[in-house]
Amino acid sequence: xxxxxxxxxxxxxxxxxxxxxxxxxxxxxxxxxxxxxxxxxxxxxxxxxxxxxxxxxxxxxxxxxxxxxxxxxxxxxxxxxxxxxxxxxxxxxxxxxxxxxxxxxxxxxxxxxxxxxxxxxxxxxxxxxxxxxxxxxxxxxxxxxxxxxxxxxxxxxxxxxxxxxxxxxxxxxxxxxxxxxxxxxxxxxxxxxxxxxxxxxxxxxxxxxxxxxxxxxxxxxxxxxxxxxxxxxxxxxxxxxxxxxxxxxxxxxxxxxxxxxxxxxxxxxxxxxxxxxxxxxxxxxxxxxxxxxxxxxxxxxxxxxxxxxxxxxxxxxxxxxxxxxxxxxxxxxxxxxxxxxxxxxxxxxxxxxxxxxxxxxxxxxxxxxxxxxxxxxxxxxxxxxxxxxxxxxxxxxxxxxx
Numbered sequence: 001x002x003x004x005x006x007x008x009x010x011x012x013x014x015x016x017x018x019x020x021x022x023x024x025x026x027x028x029x030x031x032x033x034x035x036x037x038x039x040x041x042x043x044x045x046x047x048x049x050x051x052x053x054x055x056x057x058x059x060x061x062x063x064x065x066x067x068x069x070x071x072x073x074x075x076x077x078x079x080x081x082x083x084x085x086x087x088x089x090x091x092x093x094x095x096x097x098x099x100x101x102x103x104x105x106x107x108x109x110x111x112x113x114x115x116x117x118x119x120x121x122x123x124x125x126x127x128x129x130x131x132x133x134x135x136x137x138x139x140x141x142x143x144x145x146x147x148x149x150x151x152x153x154x155x156x157x158x159x160x161x162x163x164x165x166x167x168x169x170x171x172x173x174x175x176x177x178x179x180x181x182x183x184x185x186x187x188x189x190x191x192x193x194x195x196x197x198x199x200x201x202x203x204x205x206x207x208x209x210x211x212x213x214x215x216x217x218x219x220x221x222x223x224x225x226x227x228x229x230x231x232x233x234x235x236x237x238x239x240x241x242x243x244x245x246x247x248x249x250x251x252x253x254x255x256x257x258x259x260x261x262x263x264x265x266x267x268x269x270x271x272x273x274x275x276x277x278x279x280x281x282x283x284x285x286x287x288x289x290x291x292x293x294x295x296x297x298x299x300x301x302x303x304x305x306x307x308x309x310x311x312x313x314x315x316x317x318x319x320x321x322x323x324x325x326x327x328x329x330x331x332x333x334x335x336x337x338x339x340x341x342x343x344x345x346x347x348x349x350x351x352x353x354x355x356x357x358x359x360x361x362x363x364x365x366x367x368x369x370x371x372x373x374x375x376x377x378x379x380x381x382x383x384x385x386x387x388x389x390x391x392x393x394x395x396x397x398x399x400x401x402x
Contacts, residue, residue, distance in 0.1 A: 002035075144265070181308060256280065299371065317378035325340060
C-alpha cells in the first residue's frame with residue numbers, strides 16, 4: 001500500500017511528537033511504501049540521524065510565503081496552522097505522481113489543528129490526536145505566573161475549537177478519526193464524537209531480559225520523574241508528596257530528569273519544604289542514560305495534569321518500574337491496576353491529591369512484595385499490548401472497518 005504521512009514534527013532520538021512521527025513512518029515502512037511530508041527545518045535532523053527503511057521517502061515542504069519565519073516556541077502553533085493550509089496543494093502534486101492509497105495525519109497530534117488531506121479523494125486517517133485532556137481548575141491553584149496563564153489560554157482554545165469551521169471541514173472528510181484518550185474524544189466537535197476511536201499513538205520497544213530491581217532493607221525507595229519541567233507536569237505534586245512521605249518516616253528519594261521554565265519554582269518549593277537533600281536534579285539526559293536510570297530505580301512517578309500520552313510511562317513499565325500517576329489524560333490509559341497506583345482526582349483538592357500520592361509512596365516503600373509483583377506485571381503488560389511491533393499496523397487495520 002502507498003501511504004502519504006503528514007508529520008510536521010519528525011526526527012529520531014528527540015522523543016515526544018518528533019519521535020512519534022518518526023516511529024510511525026519507520027513501522028509503516030516495514031510493510032508499505034511511505035512518503036513522509038515534514039517541515040523544511042527537519043532536514044538536518046533527518047538526514048544526519050538514524051536511517052529509515054528503504055521504502056520510506058521523506059520530502060520537505062514549507063510554503064514560500066512562510067520560509068522567512070523561524071520555528072520556535074513562540075511561532076510554532078501559528079506557523080504549523082498556516083503550514084497545514086499550504087500543504088493540500090503540495091500533497092495533490094505528490095498524489096498525481098505517486099497515486100497514494102491512504103493519507104494519514106500524525107503530527108502535530110493536537111485535535112484543534114485541522115488537516116485537509118481528506119480532500120485528496122482517498123481514505124484519510126486523522127490521528128491519533130490528543131490535546132483535549134484537562135484537569136479541574138482546583139488542581140491548578142498552585143501553578144502561578146506565565147504557566148498559569150498558559151493553562152487558562154489552553155483551556156479557552158480547546159473550547160473555541162468546537163466552533164472552528166476549518167476543523168469541521170477537516171473532520172468531515174476523515175475516513176477514521178483516532179484520538180489518544182476519551183477526554184479528547186469528548187473535546188471534539190459534537191458531530192464527530194461517535195465516529196472517533198480511542199487509540200494511543202504511542203508504543204515502546206520490548207526490553208530484552210529485563211528484571212525488576214531488588215530493593216534492600218536498608219535502601220531508600222528511589223523514585224524517578226522524567227519529563228519537561230512545566231507547571232502542568234505536576235512535579236510540584238511529586239515534591240510535596242515526597243515531603244509528606246518523609247514526614248511519615250519513610251526513607252524515600254526523588255530523581256528528576258528534565259529541564260524547563262518551572263525548574264526555579266520547583267527548586268524553591270523543595271527548599272521551603274526542607275527536602276533539598278532528598279531530590280537529585282539531573283537535567284536533560286540522553287535516552288541511553290535514562291534507560292540505565294530506569295533499571296536503578298524502584299518506582300516511577302508521573303502526576304501530569306493533562307498529558308495526551310506519556311512515552312516515559314511506557315518506558316518505565318517496560319523496564320520494570322511500577323507507576324504512580326493521576327487518573328487524568330494519557331498516563332492512566334497506559335497502565336493497569338496491576339502495574340500502577342492511579343490517584344483519583346474527581347472532586348479532590350490539591351491537598352487530597354498530594355496526600356494520596358504520599359500514601360502511594362508509603363505503600364511501595366513498606367510492601368516490597370507488592371512492589372515487585374507490580375514491576376513484573378508492568379513488564380508483561382507493555383510487552384503484550386504496547387510494543388511497536390503491532391501498534392501501527394493495528395491502526396491501519398482499524399481503517400479497513402470504517
